[in-house]
Structure formats: C-alpha cells, structure tokens
Amino acid sequence: MKTPTLPLFDRPEGMTTHDYAFARLRQAIMVGSFRPGTSVTIRGLAEALESSPTPVREALRQLTSIGALQVLENRRIVVPHITPARFEELISLRIALESHAARRAVAHLTERQIERISAIDDSIEDEIRRGDQAAALIANQAFHRTIYTANPDQIVMPLIESVWLQLGPILGIAMEHVSELYVVDRHREAIDALRRRDEGAVADAIAADIREGIGGFDQQAIARLLKLAA
Amino acid sequence: MKTPTLPLFDRPEGMTTHDYAFARLRQAIMVGSFRPGTSVTIRGLAEALESSPTPVREALRQLTSIGALQVLENRRIVVPHITPARFEELISLRIALESHAARRAVAHLTERQIERISAIDDSIEDEIRRGDQAAALIANQAFHRTIYTANPDQIVMPLIESVWLQLGPILGIAMEHVSELYVVDRHREAIDALRRRDEGAVADAIAADIREGIGGFDQQAIARLLKLAA
DNA sequence: TTTGCGAAAATGTGATCACAAAATGAGATT
DNA sequence: AATCTCATTTTGTGATCACATTTTCGCAAA
Numbered sequence: 001m002k003t004p005t006l007p008l009f010d011r012p013e014g015m016t017t018h019d020y021a022f023a024r025l026r027q028a029i030m031v032g033s034f035r036p037g038t039s040v041t042i043r044g045l046a047e048a049l050e051s052s053p054t055p056v057r058e059a060l061r062q063l064t065s066i067g068a069l070q071v072l073e074n075r076r077i078v079v080p081h082i083t084p085a086r087f088e089e090l091i092s093l094r095i096a097l098e099s100h101a102a103r104r105a106v107a108h109l110t111e112r113q114i115e116r117i118s119a120i121d122d123s124i125e126d127e128i129r130r131g132d133q134a135a136a137l138i139a140n141q142a143f144h145r146t147i148y149t150a151n152p153d154q155i156v157m158p159l160i161e162s163v164w165l166q167l168g169p170i171l172g173i174a175m176e177h178v179s180e181l182y183v184v185d186r187h188r189e190a191i192d193a194l195r196r197r198d199e200g201a202v203a204d205a206i207a208a209d210i211r212e213g214i215g216g217f218d219q220q221a222i223a224r225l226l227k228l229a230a
Numbered sequence: 231m232k233t234p235t236l237p238l239f240d241r242p243e244g245m246t247t248h249d250y251a252f253a254r255l256r257q258a259i260m261v262g263s264f265r266p267g268t269s270v271t272i273r274g275l276a277e278a279l280e281s282s283p284t285p286v287r288e289a290l291r292q293l294t295s296i297g298a299l300q301v302l303e304n305r306r307i308v309v310p311h312i313t314p315a316r317f318e319e320l321i322s323l324r325i326a327l328e329s330h331a332a333r334r335a336v337a338h339l340t341e342r343q344i345e346r347i348s349a350i351d352d353s354i355e356d357e358i359r360r361g362d363q364a365a366a367l368i369a370n371q372a373f374h375r376t377i378y379t380a381n382p383d384q385i386v387m388p389l390i391e392s393v394w395l396q397l398g399p400i401l402g403i404a405m406e407h408v409s410e411l412y413v414v415d416r417h418r419e420a421i422d423a424l425r426r427r428d429e430g431a432v433a434d435a436i437a438a439d440i441r442e443g444i445g446g447f448d449q450q451a452i453a454r455l456l457k458l459a460a
Numbered sequence: 461t462t463t464g465c466g467a468a469a470a471t472g473t474g475a476t477c478a479c480a481a482a483a484t485g486a487g488a489t490t
Numbered sequence: 491a492a493t494c495t496c497a498t499t500t501t502g503t504g505a506t507c508a509c510a511t512t513t514t515c516g517c518a519a520a
Contacts, residue, residue, distance in 0.1 A: 018291075041470085042471075043470080044471095053504095054504050054506090058287065058288055062291050062295040066295055067385070074471095074472095074511090074512065076472085076512090086385065092330075093385055096326060096327070104319075153316050153319050155316065155319045155320055155323055155396065156323055159389045159393075162389065246474085248473080248474085272501075272502065273502090282475045282476075283502085283503095284475065305482090306482090306502085
C-alpha cells in the first residue's frame with residue numbers, strides 16, 4: 001500500500017485545492033497515520049484527493065520544507081525514519097521550544113483563557129476514558145497550542161508544530177502498541193502555575209509534561225518501537 | 231519595482247529549476263535584499279529567472295511555509311512587515327534556539343572543527359575591514375551554522391534558519407543605515423568555551439553574542455528603522 | 461534457484477493553457 | 491478636483507501534456 005488512507009477532513013468552502021491537500025496530509029502525519037518509510041507519490045495522492053499533480057506537488061514541497069516529509073536522492077518522497085538519537089533530539093527541542101513559548105505566554109493569558117485551557121484538559125481525560133487515542137492526542141495538542149498562542153506576536157508556534165510533525169510517525173506506532181494512553185498529570189500543575197502567573201513554574205510544568213509523556217519512553221522502548229516500524 | 235533584482239547565484243549542474251528558484255530567493259531574503267512589504271509575483275519571478283510559473287510557485291510556497299514570505303488574504307505574496315514586538319520575539323527565539331543548539335553541539339566538536347570555526351571568525355573580521363557587509367553577514371552565519379551542525383542528529387538548524395530568514399528584511403534595512411558593522415567580540419569567548427568543553431559558557435556566549443549584536447538595538451532604534459521601511 | 465537483460469510502467473519535472481478573481485487605469489459624472 | 495464606472499490588464503490557480511529518469515517485472519540464461 002503506497003498511499004495510505006487519509007483521515008476524514010472536511011473541506012471548507014473557498015479553500016484552494018492546494019491548501020486542502022496540505023491540510024489533510026499535515027493532519028494525517030501529525031496524528032501518526034503514516035508510518036516511517038512510507039513513500040508518497042504525487043500522482044497517487046492526486047488520485048486519492050481527486051485532483052491533479054500540480055496542487056499536490058506544492059503541498060508536498062511545503063511538507064518537506066517543514067520536516068514532515070523527506071526527499072530522497074532519487075527525488076522520491078517518504079515519511080522520515082526515526083532513529084533513537086533523532087527521537088531524543090526532537091524531545092529536547094520540544095522542551096526548549098515549548099518551555100520558552102509557555103513562559104512568554106503567561107503575561108498574555110486572561111482568566112477566561114485559563115478556564116478554557118482547563119476545560120480542554122478535562123476533555124483530554126474524557127477522550128482517554130472513551131478510549132479514543134487520536135481524539136485525546138488532538139485535544140492534548142490543543143491544550144499546548146492554546147497556551148502558547150495566547151502571546152499574539154508569537155513566532156514560535158509554527159516551529160513547535162514542525163517538531164510535532166516530525167514526532168507524528170513514531171507517535172502513531174506508539175499508539176498501536178500501547179493499550180491505554182496514560183497522561184501524566186502535569187497539566188493541572190501547569191494550570192495552577194498559570195493562575196499564579198508564575199512563569200518559571202509554568203515552564204517547568206510544561207517541560208516535565210513533555211519529558212514524562214512521550215519523552216518518557218526510555219531508549220530501549222524507543223529502539224523496540226523503531227524496530228517494529230522497520 | 232515589483233520584483234527586485236536578485237543577487238548573483240551560480241546554478242549547480244543537475245539542480246532542478248524549482249530548487250534553483252528556492253535557493254536563490256532564500257539567499258536574497260536571508261541577506262536582506264528584499265524590503266518588508268515588497269510584493270513578489272509568480273510571473274514576475276518566473277521571468278526574472280527565465281523559467282515558468284510552476285517551479286516558481288513551488289519555491290514561493292516553501293518560502294511561505296518557513297515564514298520567509300507571507301500570503302495575504304487576496305493570495306498575493308509579500309515580504310512580511312516587522313513590528314517591534316515581532317522583532318523582540320524573533321531575537322528571544324534566536325537566543326533560546328541557538329543557545330540550545332550550541333550546548334548540544336559541544337560534545338560533538340573536534341579540535342579540527344574548532345580551529346575551522348576560529349578561522350571563520352577571522353574571515354568575518356576581514357570582511358568587516360574590507361567593508362563588505364553582505365560577506366561579513368554570510369560569514370557570521372557560517373560561524374554559527376558550523377557550530378550547531380557539529381551535532382550530526384541535530385534537527386534544530388532548519389528552525390534557526392527560519393528565524394534568520396524572518397530577520398533578513400530588517401537586517402537589510404539596518405545595513406543601509408549603519409555605516410559600519412560592529413561585531414561584539416563574543417565569538418572569541420565562545421571559541422574559548424568550546425575549547426574548554428564548557429557547555430554552559432558556550433551557551434552563554436552565544437546568547438550574549440545575539441543579544442549584543444542585532445538584538446542589541448533598543449526598541450527606539452528598531453522603531454526608527456521600521457518607520458524607514460514603511 | 462539465481463542472475464542478467466530489456467521492455468513496460470511509474471514517477472518527478474516543468475512548460476503551457478484556460479479560467480476566475482483581483483487590481484489597474486482611463487474616462488465620465490458630480 | 492474628487493468620485494464612480496467599466497473595460498483592460500495583471501495575477502493566482504489548477505489541469506494537462508511531453509519529456510527524462512527511475513523503477514518494476516517478466517523472461518531467458520547460467
């Protein structure tokens with residue numbers, strides 16, 4: 001199967017074909033629908049999306065330039081493989097970027113926004129209880145994104161999402177082999193710190209959340225997962 | 231003048247038209263050849279590069295997805311404007327990303343590589359003495375890049391270059407209004423710290439270098455520059 | 461069974477064209 | 491002089507086609 005099935009995705013009216021292709025592929029990669037090493041072809045995707053090569057190629061170019069896909073020497077496009085070293089690198093980058101983003105968001109968050117963030121955290125646990133891993137994952141990303149984007153002049157969010165995209169494939173594998181998502185309860189800690197406007201504590205909570213979440217897999221567990229992906 | 235003249239750029243044999251367009255535009259933006267607000271058209275660029283819309287459009291899409299260009303509501307593409315807040319955000323991001331990258335590069339740097347970095351630093355001062363601002367700028371970027379990319383599994387370099395690209399336009403304006411580039415001598419400090427394998431000191435030196443370099447312009451100076459760009 | 465060869469299919473690339481929407485500019489009207 | 495109107499031009503979008511390269515696969519030879 002060269003071209004995996006794409007998750008559902010409503011196409012907003014007025015959206016260009018190119019933007020639609022980009023958004024749909026991006027979403028698929030972000031939630032781990034593609035396995036590392038999967039090759040993606042322009043024509044295959046154009047057919048799947050019922051369009052033509054031109055807009056699909058543009059979408060693929062964008063995805064490669066943000067690290068979500070990789071172009072090989074022979075110009076073919078694949079979902080990047082993940083080595084343990086690369087994985088560790090991505091996690092440490094997440095910590096650096098997101099604790100920075102969280103710290104700089106604190107001053108901009110309103111009480112109302114903090115309540116909304118707290119509500120998102122509740123919905124994460126709902127989805128986990130319901131067993132919908134993909135939904136829990138998306139809600140978890142919304143939790144983080146809502147915090148960071150409170151800063152209106154922020155530049156960092158696209159960079160963070162680039163890292164998320166690069167973690168997507170390993171995340172998909174992990175979800176297949178973990179019967180149940182456990183989410184470390186650092187979110188409450190972060191929310192409390194937000195209420196206290198304690199920038200340092202917020203940054204620490206976010207860093208711990210990342211480290212103990214997906215980052216908490218030790219090298220052995222990752223190596224095992226990556227072998228499964230090969 | 232809608233489409234500014236592009237700096238010279240040799241086209242390596244075998245490079246695709248699209249890659250050439252991307253590399254050349256990227257380089258132009260990185261060294262500040264484009265002013266904020268400049269609008270870029272597909273056909274205009276295709277003509278300037280003696281090619282056709284298709285590869286140019288792909289290049290533009292990539293540049294927008296890494297923040298080097300911006301698509302407006304009417305789908306026109308422009309060089310982004312920079313506000314003082316955005317500028318400050320970019321500088322703080324540079325500090326966070328590059329001190330992180332520098333710290334994680336230390337363990338991978340060989341003596342030979344450190345000597346090479348030292349040689350690059352010498353070439354920066356040569357270019358400054360010669361008065362070639364663009365060359366000094368490129369050499370300065372090479373100094374930083376050579377340090378960070380010593381880490382073979384590093385993911386962070388594309389993100390750092392994204393930030394550099396977003397700073398490019400303001401940098402071009404600054405160069406027009408500064409008779410002489412002054413480079414704070416934190417490079418020697420960084421090199422010494424590299425030799426001592428002192429990760430913390432390396433990170434601090436890089437952070438100080440950024441802060442006291444372009445980041446050292448105070449809000450007033452930036453506001454004045456940004457007004458000139460309008 | 462394995463290896464080598466060649467035709468057929470698949471794939472990336474880039475130019476071109478038609479279409480729709482937006483911007484431009486000239487001329488008329490107030 | 492300022493504003494409105496409408497034709498013209500410019501611009502982005504996406505489908506299609508031709509070309510070159512790579513990959514795939516069947517078949518014959520070792």
